[in-house]
Amino acid sequence: MICYRHASYATPLRSVPASQEGRFNSLGDDEPTQYLTEHPLGPLAELMRHGDLRAPEQVAAVRARTWALEVAVEGLLELTFESAPRWEISAEELVGDDPGPCRRLARRLRAEHPGMIVPSAALPGTRSVVLFGPRVAAPYLTEPVSLLDVPASITAHGGRPPLALIERVRFFGEAHWALAAWRAGASTRFVEPDWSLAREAALSG
Numbered sequence: 001m002i003c004y005r006h007a008s009y010a011t012p013l014r015s016v017p018a019s020q021e022g023r024f025n026s027l028g029d030d031e032p033t034q035y036l037t038e039h040p041l042g043p044l045a046e047l048m049r050h051g052d053l054r055a056p057e058q059v060a061a062v063r064a065r066t067w068a069l070e071v072a073v074e075g076l077l078e079l080t081f082e083s084a085p086r087w088e089i090s091a092e093e094l095v096g097d098d099p100g101p102c103r104r105l106a107r108r109l110r111a112e113h114p115g116m117i118v119p120s121a122a123l124p125g126t127r128s129v130v131l132f133g134p135r136v137a138a139p140y141l142t143e144p145v146s147l148l149d150v151p152a153s154i155t156a157h158g159g160r161p162p163l164a165l166i167e168r169v170r171f172f173g174e175a176h177w178a179l180a181a182w183r184a185g186a187s188t189r190f191v192e193p194d195w196s197l198a199r200e201a202a203l204s205g
Helices: 042-051 056-060 100-109 163-167 177-183 197-204
Strands: 002-006 033-037 064-070 115-119 127-132 136-139 149-159
Touching: 002 042, 033 042, 042 064, 042 163, 056 163, 100 127, 163 197
Parallel strands: 136 149
Antiparallel strands: 002 033, 002 064, 033 127, 064 149, 115 127
């Protein structure tokens, strides 16, 4: 699976635990947790959500370093809104603003699974890929020599999100429309933001 990541340092993957807590990791974890997304806009949506970047002028000032990675999906546990209760977490908790239930889920799963695929909290209708344990970035067009190696390449340095992405990001405190649609039995298909240059220029103005 081709996945995407925003990382402002020299490599998109970690070999040591992070110094900050995340949705599926806690301070004091013995191993790192890697966060990727299935959709190319996912990392930018995460950046905007966590920075509370809601205004066009804020998004226009972003300078992001983004990556593409080829991730092996064998063994990854796939959680959906429907299947979440089987793993002792509710659909609401899986994308909720409180990361506590997700961290507890990760503590239970990381000993037996290499990672999981979950609904995105930041970009409803898409999915996030969470990998447990260290990984090392390898050149993109090479065959991995071990399970730790992940083919990767930088896709942009100093890039920014399209301004129309503001309308797709689910910020803290907002309802998760894909969760609401699932509850109602409706489609949770992601709709791409407006790609037109005219729309970009209009939002910039």
